[in-house]
Amino acid sequence: MGERRSPPTAEHEQPAGRIERSVDRLHGGLAAVVNGGFFRVTVVSTAVFLYLPVVVVAYLSLSPGSQPSIPLDGATLRWYGEVLTDTRFVRSLATSTAVGAVTAVAGTGLGLLAARTIVRGRLPGWVRAGVAMTVAIPLFVPTVVVAVGIGIAAGRVGLGFGLGPVLAGHLYWVLPFSTFLIASRYATLDDGLVEAAHDLGADGPTAFRTVTLPLLWPALVASVLFAFALSFNEFLITFFLAGSGVTTMPLEIYGKVRIGATTFLNAASVLVLLISGAVAAAAASLEPPT
Amino acid sequence: MTSGSSQMTLRTDGLVKRFGDTTAVAGVSLAVEPGEFFAIVGPSGCGKTTTLRILAGLESPTAGEVELAGRDVTDRPPRDRETNLVFQDLVLFPHMTVAENVGYGLARDGVPEATRREQVEEMLETVGLSGFGDRDPASLSGGQRQRVALARALANEPSVLLLDEPLSSLDRTLRTEMRTELRRIQRDVGTTFLYVTHDQESALSMADRIAVMRDGRVVESGSPSTLYNRPRTAFVADFLGDANLLTATVQGRENGRVTVEAGGGRFDAAADTGVPDGSVTIVIRPEDLRPGGETLSGTVRSVSYKGAHEEYGVALDGGDSVRVRTRADGDVTVGATVGLDVLDASLVTEANTEDGE
Amino acid sequence: MSGLTDRSWWPSTPAARGTVADAGLAALPTALAVALGVVPLGFLFVESVSPPVTLTNYAALGGSVYPDVMLRSLGIGVVITGICLTVAYPVTYWLAHRCPARYRLALLVSFTLPLWLNYVVLNYTWVWILAENGLVNVLLTETGLADRPLDLLRGGASVVVGPFALPSLSLGLGFVHIYLPYVLLTMYVSMERLDYRQVEAARDLGAGPVRVFRDIIVPETYGGAVAGALIVYARIAGAFATPQILAAPSEQLIAQVITAQFYDVLNYPFAAALSVAFLAIVLVGFGIGALSSDVRAELGRW
Ligand SMILES: Nc1ncnc2c1ncn2[C@@H]1O[C@H](COP(=O)(O)OP(=O)(O)OP(=O)(O)O)[C@@H](O)[C@H]1O
Ligand SMILES: [Mg+2]
Numbered sequence: 001m002g003e004r005r006s007p008p009t010a011e012h013e014q015p016a017g018r019i020e021r022s023v024d025r026l027h028g029g030l031a032a033v034v035n036g037g038f039f040r041v042t043v044v045s046t047a048v049f050l051y052l053p054v055v056v057v058a059y060l061s062l063s064p065g066s067q068p069s070i071p072l073d074g075a076t077l078r079w080y081g082e083v084l085t086d087t088r089f090v091r092s093l094a095t096s097t098a099v100g101a102v103t104a105v106a107g108t109g110l111g112l113l114a115a116r117t118i119v120r121g122r123l124p125g126w127v128r129a130g131v132a133m134t135v136a137i138p139l140f141v142p143t144v145v146v147a148v149g150i151g152i153a154a155g156r157v158g159l160g161f162g163l164g165p166v167l168a169g170h171l172y173w174v175l176p177f178s179t180f181l182i183a184s185r186y187a188t189l190d191d192g193l194v195e196a197a198h199d200l201g202a203d204g205p206t207a208f209r210t211v212t213l214p215l216l217w218p219a220l221v222a223s224v225l226f227a228f229a230l231s232f233n234e235f236l237i238t239f240f241l242a243g244s245g246v247t248t249m250p251l252e253i254y255g256k257v258r259i260g261a262t263t264f265l266n267a268a269s270v271l272v273l274l275i276s277g278a279v280a281a282a283a284a285s286l287e288p289p290t
Numbered sequence: 291m292t293s294g295s296s297q298m299t300l301r302t303d304g305l306v307k308r309f310g311d312t313t314a315v316a317g318v319s320l321a322v323e324p325g326e327f328f329a330i331v332g333p334s335g336c337g338k339t340t341t342l343r344i345l346a347g348l349e350s351p352t353a354g355e356v357e358l359a360g361r362d363v364t365d366r367p368p369r370d371r372e373t374n375l376v377f378q379d380l381v382l383f384p385h386m387t388v389a390e391n392v393g394y395g396l397a398r399d400g401v402p403e404a405t406r407r408e409q410v411e412e413m414l415e416t417v418g419l420s421g422f423g424d425r426d427p428a429s430l431s432g433g434q435r436q437r438v439a440l441a442r443a444l445a446n447e448p449s450v451l452l453l454d455e456p457l458s459s460l461d462r463t464l465r466t467e468m469r470t471e472l473r474r475i476q477r478d479v480g481t482t483f484l485y486v487t488h489d490q491e492s493a494l495s496m497a498d499r500i501a502v503m504r505d506g507r508v509v510e511s512g513s514p515s516t517l518y519n520r521p522r523t524a525f526v527a528d529f530l531g532d533a534n535l536l537t538a539t540v541q542g543r544e545n546g547r548v549t550v551e552a553g554g555g556r557f558d559a560a561a562d563t564g565v566p567d568g569s570v571t572i573v574i575r576p577e578d579l580r581p582g583g584e585t586l587s588g589t590v591r592s593v594s595y596k597g598a599h600e601e602y603g604v605a606l607d608g609g610d611s612v613r614v615r616t617r618a619d620g621d622v623t624v625g626a627t628v629g630l631d632v633l634d635a636s637l638v639t640e641a642n643t644e645d646g647e
Numbered sequence: 648m649s650g651l652t653d654r655s656w657w658p659s660t661p662a663a664r665g666t667v668a669d670a671g672l673a674a675l676p677t678a679l680a681v682a683l684g685v686v687p688l689g690f691l692f693v694e695s696v697s698p699p700v701t702l703t704n705y706a707a708l709g710g711s712v713y714p715d716v717m718l719r720s721l722g723i724g725v726v727i728t729g730i731c732l733t734v735a736y737p738v739t740y741w742l743a744h745r746c747p748a749r750y751r752l753a754l755l756v757s758f759t760l761p762l763w764l765n766y767v768v769l770n771y772t773w774v775w776i777l778a779e780n781g782l783v784n785v786l787l788t789e790t791g792l793a794d795r796p797l798d799l800l801r802g803g804a805s806v807v808v809g810p811f812a813l814p815s816l817s818l819g820l821g822f823v824h825i826y827l828p829y830v831l832l833t834m835y836v837s838m839e840r841l842d843y844r845q846v847e848a849a850r851d852l853g854a855g856p857v858r859v860f861r862d863i864i865v866p867e868t869y870g871g872a873v874a875g876a877l878i879v880y881a882r883i884a885g886a887f888a889t890p891q892i893l894a895a896p897s898e899q900l901i902a903q904v905i906t907a908q909f910y911d912v913l914n915y916p917f918a919a920a921l922s923v924a925f926l927a928i929v930l931v932g933f934g935i936g937a938l939s940s941d942v943r944a945e946l947g948r949w
Contacts, residue, residue: 039741043754046738050761050824053772056782060775070785114676121673122665131677137684139878142885142929144902145922149687152694152915172683175676192381195348198368199375201398201446204668210394214385226763233765235888236902240909250767257771257892261778269768280763284756 054273061266068263079267089268092252096232099163099248103170104228110171111178111223112216118179119186132179139176143236146173151240161243169237174227181226185219218286225283229276299324299482300345300373300450305354307340314340316506317354322450322484322499327476329485329493332503333529338486339378341503342452345484346375359449369398374443378454380435382427388414388438389423395446409445416478417441418471433464440475450482457492469496490530494518502526519575520560524638527573534574534612535638540567548637554608555586559635574635576601576615581622583631588612590626604628688926694919704920713904713921719812720901721928724884726813727822728876731830734823735875739831740864743838744846758831766825770892773824774800777817801895814898821893822883830875837871881929901925 060068062075083089117123118132138146150172154165189212197207213220235250242251249272256265300322307315315337322328330338343349345356347368356364363371374395382391393410401409414420417437427435436456443451457465457472473496476483487493493500494514501511502525510517510526521527524535538552538559548561550572559572579586581602588606600618605611614630622628695704708714742754761769776782777799784796800817814822841864849859865872887902894900901921908918 039737039745042734042737043741043746046734046827047754047757050758050827053769053776053824056775057772069780070782110676110679113672114680117669117673117676121669123669123673127670127673131673131680134677134680134684137680137688140881140930140933141684141688141926142881142902144885144887144905145691145926146684146687148905148909148918148922149691150683151909152919153687153690155915156690156694168679168683172679175680179676190379190381192377192379193383195368196375196377196381196383196442197394199346199348199373200395200442201369202394203367203369206398211383229763233763233767235765235767239887239906250765253765253771254767254888254891257767257774261771261774265771266775269771272765272768276763276765277760280760283763 057266058270061263061270063263063266066263068266079263080271082264083268083271086264088247089249089252092247092249093272095163095246096249099167099170100228100232102167103174103231104224107171107174107178107227107231108182108220108223110175111182111227112220114175114179115183115186119183120191135179136176138173147237147240150237154241161241162245165241165243166238166246166248169241170231170234173234173237174230177230178223178227181223182216182219185216189215221286222283225279225286229279232276232279299326299359300484301355301357302341302345303355303357305341305344305356306352307337307344307349308352313506315344315351318503318506318508320501320508320511322482324449324482325480327473327483327485327496327498329487329497329500330503330508331487331490331493331500331529334488336503337506338488338503339454342375342454342484342486345450346373346452347371348375372449373452374446374448374450376439376443376451376453376456378456378458380439380456380459382435382438382442384427386427387423388419388425388427388430391427391438392423392441392445394442399446401446410441413441413445416444416475432460433468436460436468437471440472444475444479444481447479448481450484453483453485455487455489456485458487458489465492472496494530502529504529519634520636521573521638524571524573527636527638532576532613532615534576534579534610536572536574536610536612538570538572538637540570550635550637552608553586553588553606553610553612555632557585557632557635559637561637570637571639572635572637574612574632576613578632578634579604579612579614580631580633581614581616581628584629585632586612586630588628588630590622590624590628593622593624602628604630691919691922694916695923696920697916704916705924707917708920708924712899716899716901716904717925717928719898720884720925722812723814723818723822723898723900724880727819727826727883728830728880730819730823731827731879732834732872732876734827735830735834736860736864736868736872739834739838743835743841744843755835758835759828761825761828762832767888767892769825770821770889773817773821773893777820801893812898815893815895817893818890818895818898821889822886825889826879826883829879833875833878834868834871837868837874841867877933880932884929885925 059072060070061079062077063069063072064074064076064078066079114131114135118128118135121128121131147169150165150169153159154161159165193211193215194207197211198204202210233250234248235254238246238248238251239254242248247255253265253268253272256262256268300320302318302320305315305318306313318337318341320328320330330341332338340349344351347363347366347370351364354364355362358371358373383394386394389407389410392413393406396406396409410423411420414423417440419434419437419441422430422434422438427438430438436459439456453472457468460468469492472483472485485493485497497514499511500514500517501508502517503509504525509523510521517526518530521530521533524533527533528535536552538550540548541551541556542549543561546561547558548570549556550559550570552572586606586608588604588608590602591605591611592603594601595618596615598618599615600622602614602616602622603611604614612630614628696702738758742751742758746754774781778784779796779798779800781800783799784793787793788796802815802817813819845863845867846859849863854862884900885902886900887906890898890900890903905918905921905925908914908921
């Protein structure tokens, strides 16, 4: 069967022999389709599609010059040094990390409260459904509408713009994700577990600490990580709420992208992807997705 | 408060629980004595679990009172009650070891770690699980999990242990074995057991006293033998075992016994309740009908072999049909005519048995 | 015998106390969701009919380029969503039912990893694939397949098919790149629930691949597909950063127009009117999609 593919990185490293190989691959691909390898071809192409651009940018971040050209005429980590000593970039990274950390922890706390309300709250059904619907608003309302709405409200109420509003906006943005992540785990917990704890002498807080919390733990960790990633990468709401004083990493990158593509930007991009990739890897090692 | 109530470990008075339009419990009054093995039996949906949950404090009654050792605990939360519940589906804490499960109640009572470990080990020994302390509950067999649940509920020495059909998830052999075990453990620890089940066999074999429930009410209560041999209602007679219910007319009466005519014959029946005039219902257990007599006569319609004994369906000449249970001797055939003696019969009230199962 | 106490009228039962406590716990997240969700939508609406009370902002929506922009945004949303579904069907089917179990998790993780990555950065990576000196053009010119670089980045837009404007190549690729993982994840969840024995049974009865797809796979996973579509559709139609980075100058999308009104023109009432109109259109679409209970069940998982 001919659906073996060479890794995408090989392509730009050796321009010679490329034609041969692509013809080979074309043959292989056709044969694979005929042999029922249609699925595998689709899957491999999808993977290549998702990762090729990232690989190319990573490759181009090694360029000695500030404007890389394919193929590179050398490789250096120099631009990573430049990025890490660039005060603007480092400050934006620090802002994003701090906002992300606060949002992750506080958002997970709020998500836990909301999840508890939705799944276990001793409240009328319509109240619980109402809370779920309200929390879910940012999932269904286009982000630009949410962002303009908050922007206009912040301006009109006199809340103004800056770090506070950005934090509030991020908390609001991650709330539905952390809520539904935790709620789906909460729903699998047997009611009887808490009742058993009460029956054996635990008061409300103790039962929560000794039974509910340990059982929710994986979901809480997943929520912290996902909320961090969401906040760390959030662009549009921040764009409307940051004002002139606050620059988060996505805003900084966006500003630079608008000016032009450079090796500096490539290196910065790779660093950013590595950070969020590491968070994702931590999450994946804790619990498989879905 | 009634005098003598303090001798009762547990009393309830007119418990009512409504869920919207459903009345799950419709006025249950019970009195359980210290050290007693008390069983509540009744068909599915009759309100047993709800009653138990009210006693545990997990549900608050719409009306009525719960009294534990002479103290009104109706509005006390579960943790302030000296009752522990063994849940129908056990609900062991999945994130704790067996020992941590068993020690949970002790930890909540503030028992120091070292003492706790000792007590847990002792408790595990009582239920026959020494050495299982470090195991994960998920790695245990059904019977073992059952024992862990029991140990967990017993460890902090409740004055009443409430058990909600704890054996229903076990297979037959294990269930029989666990019944004996439960009885032994109850004698060993001396705790009052309030055992809820829809399985009359469990109740009859384990309990000191039984209350039979139906539609949210207690129909009858008493010792297993009294309820089995001298049921006062057709419902209890039918629920606690196989029963032949016959319509009879009272012919004569003398202290506690009546002479009745039923199924084409005339015989004596016990009558604990007031005897109405005219038509009554009597219960005869299948094993209380002995072939070879002449009180009743009829034709054998069916024979089924049940191992140690045989059962016949007999159409009486008087019109009714009865079941007869006797030692297997294999000389009865379908179509034969038999005469039957009535060894024991009792008069019961309310003939309605249609919602019996 | 003590009398029966009827407690049903008494407010401070344990249950009532529980309700009060739980309402307290619910208050904080609900307040946040209301303050930043419901209230701003209210502000938006009020703003859109101001000054005092007027519909002029809405009347202005009909003029100039706005109907075109709106239609283009919605059309591109449909096209990209369609492409994502087309790719997601075979990929998730293979992943859920044909992939060797030991690779499944790793592949699933790698297909959903981009969800965790910064989309501004991901969009930017396409610049280096499509730019004049990017990978594709270098390959084409080096191999002689093209004698000069093609205008792939932010170029050659506005192919219109029926009511839909096709996105330019760079915009389309950028969109699919960041939204495909959402659709893959949603579809995978429902694909995994599909009982593969149904497929085998259909094959056994003589169904070919197309039949199997139409009769078994689509009906069984349709909920997941619509849910995935609903999740990404509004985001694509309302995207801002992606078109800013990858769209041709001629293909402005609605979010860019709204943002410009807000930021550059400082015409809040008109920005609000545009937002409300856009929201209304999107919600109508959601309403139609969410009519099916299958879809609601799938969305419930999110
Ligand atoms: N939380 C509740 N909400 C509404 N109805 C309930 C609730 N709990 C119990 N019921 C109803 O009350 C009645 C009694 O239920 P209960 O669980 O006490 O029965 P049970 O005797 O334990 O039955 P089983 O033997 O099947 O366990 C049933 O009709 C049941 O549907
Ligand atoms: Mg029950």
